[in-house]
Amino acid sequence: MAGELCNGNVDRLQRYVCQYFTDVLLATNKSSILAESEKQNIKGAHQLIVELYRVAPGLLLNVIPQLEEELSLSNTYLRMLATSSLGELFSARASSLVDAYPSTWKAWLSRKNDKSTMVRAAWTEYLAKLYTNHPKLAADLNAMAESAQAKLLDPEERVRAAACQAIGALDMDVILNHVDVDVLKQLGQRCRDKKVAPRVEALKALGRMYKLTYARREDERVQLKMGWIPGEFLNILYANDSEMIATMEAFLVRDILPLDENDEERARRFVHVVSGLDVKAQKALLALMQRKAAAMKEMQTFIDYCRMYNRDARKRIEHASADMSDTFTVLIRRISYDIVHFSLIPCLIQRGWGADRGDASDAMRRAARTLLQMLAQVYPFLFRDYVPELVRMVLEEQRDGAAIDGLDILATCSVAYPDMVSLEISAVQFLLDKCRHGAVDEAKQSAILLAHQSSEEAVSLREAFVKETAVPSATLEYAALVPRLSALRSLAFYVPAAFESTSQVLVQFLVKSIILNNDAPPTTGASCREGSHGDMVTW
Structure with missing residues (x-):
């Protein structure tokens, strides 16, 4: 109702809307330090602009140029709000703002190199929506992709994290058709970032990409742009950083080798992953299994001592600090058979030596046997029930x-x-x-x-x-x-x-x-x- 009223009286209301925002926005243009109340008022005004654009964009005819002016102000907070607001307007699905305000679009693009971390991060957050909703902006978007790659190397961790998040939020077809593999591999480098936020966002982004494109694994574009991801995850072990490795393990189980599949499908997926690993990554996978086996042995020793000396480990854990929950999450994951278990062995044997299947190429059969060789080195007891079949x-x-x-x-x-x-x-x-x-x-x-x-x-x-x-x-x-x-x-x-x-x-x-x-x-x-x-x- 309100939207219909506004759209039906655009000519009458434009002047009043412009005057309102002029009073709110320009009243603080010269202020370098804003009080908290001023920040709230200005933020509310920018949010109102975004909402008005969704229902009655014609009312903002003279307001958009004011946002463009804000992009060049010395006040960092105002530049950040203007960058975010214009990012919302430009990236909206039905937006035609780029054509209507080319100078504003150009000014907004320039904020990618703003001296403020806060502004650069705000700009980076809208890359995904722009790529997804406005592929027609091919020339500008290609330049933005290069900018995103540069932002992955930004000295500020917040900007690097925002770039990882933005690339990870892209639609898969956009990634496969428009994002160069070099950008994705640069994203892979952030998996070993020294800071937690960029590292987590990079692992989350790459894990999501692999998980969503696995069903299309036979597509050459998918093999080119996604096939290297499991190896990138596993090579994190060479960094020899316990926190980094623990984070990688969580995303490996969640996205690369998820647990929510039956044994036959899990075997198929595991073999596909191994088939794409180079020798270095295969050694890393073996090392990961060996770490888990060692942790299982140590935990069994701990439990044996608890029983020997009548200690209740469960009660001790329950009374431990809540801050230790993450530690125990890592421990439980490390000592569990989340990557492999008994019932996977016969499926792998059939894939390594059994009758031909639709996806059983020589490469896949070799990968299945390579995986079984790794498992035999780390968990030989898993094969006890399957020795006669292997001999045959x-x-x-x-x-x-x-x-x-x-x-x-x-x-x-x-x-x-x-x-x-x-x-x-x-x-x-x-x-x-x-x-x-x-x-x-x-x-x-x-x-x-x-x-x-x-x-x-x-x-x-x-x-x-x-x-x-x-x-x-x-x-x-x-x-x-x-x-x-x-x-x-x-x-x-x-x-x-x-x-x-x-x-x-x-x-x-x-x-x-x-x-x-x-x-x-x-x-x-x-x-x-x-x-x-x-x-x-x-x-």
């Missing part, structure tokens, strides 16, 4: 890389829990064949599994292999000797007793036939790399 997968696998990955997981579990992987004689024969004729890595992992077999028949076959390798055939080619020596080294490391009776003969052969033999050809396929079990090195 390895025995049936025709792809060399997949077979080696399976052997590596089983070997890792057997080192941690020697009784976990108990093999039938057919599987033992399979491992012996790999020790004789397989690749170097296959021979190594197979020998580790053999070293942890305790059945009489397995032990007998293992000892026979050691003896036949210790006295190699004169016709055995060097290349064929390499996997045997790799296997023998693993056996010597884990079951040295089986090696002692033949060690002298083997050493003499190696020294005479290989080390001192200048005519010996290089062993094709041999390699030297860091092993995944203890400090062993494979040759």
Whole structure:
């Protein structure tokens, strides 16, 4: 009703509206220090301008130029109010103010470099709304995107935080179509900001982007602009800052690997995340799991001591200061299976070795096996119920890389829990064949599994292999000797007793036939790399 009345009498009311705001706004233009009551009056006037623009924009014909004048005043508070008010007017969905007042728009854009932190922060807050509601301002918006990138490097933390928040609030289509990936990666740098506010806003913004675009993960634009985000999160571990890492963990679970999914979908998402990680980020993910495992062990020790000395830890926590709530939130997250749990293992096994699926590319299968290898190093007990299935997968696998990955997981579990992987004689024969004729890595992992077999028949076959390798055939080619020596080294490391009776003969052969033999050809396929079990090195 009031809006209709105002719009129906624009010509009559314009002069009175302008006079009112002139009295309120210009009355304090020359004052550098404002009383609190003056600030409230001026703030109320600016809020009224925004409300009037929504219902009767014609009434503000002569008021907008007054706001433009305020942008250049020496009073910081007035410049901040004018910047915020004009930001609201320019960014409104149906606003045509940019076309009607080009000089005011230009003056407002210049506030991006205002000397006041408060004004620069106020200007930055409206970038998202302008991008979303007025994509037609392409040229100006591209310049604003560059400005947003610059604001991410602003010396004032409030401005950096506002820039992170503004970029994070953008519509996903706007980000994918108009925001350069360099701007997003600069936002990623703020995840390691020394100040809390910019760091939290950056993690929140990137986490939101990844979460909202995950369903469109096959889109090349999404892969380019969002695929690096999990790695950026995980690389925060290299900063070695406990507060920074704790914040990252919270957003990692909330946005990157959320808990509110069934096991199959969670496995799919986890594999997708791992597939996009480089080696550095994969090591960080492994380190994150190891930190959690260590915290779980320490907490179990604490609980055991509480029981031993009849202490009620729960009551102590309840009576602790309320300020400790954040600390206990971090602790609970650190000791919980929020990233992985038992029921995820069979889903990952199927994705690593099972039948083809719609999204089961070779890269995704490799990522699933890589993830399982990490889990085996940190949580080998999770695999106890799935050893038979893994063994079957390895025995049936025709792809060399997949077979080696399976052997590596089983070997890792057997080192941690020697009784976990108990093999039938057919599987033992399979491992012996790999020790004789397989690749170097296959021979190594197979020998580790053999070293942890305790059945009489397995032990007998293992000892026979050691003896036949210790006295190699004169016709055995060097290349064929390499996997045997790799296997023998693993056996010597884990079951040295089986090696002692033949060690002298083997050493003499190696020294005479290989080390001192200048005519010996290089062993094709041999390699030297860091092993995944203890400090062993494979040759």
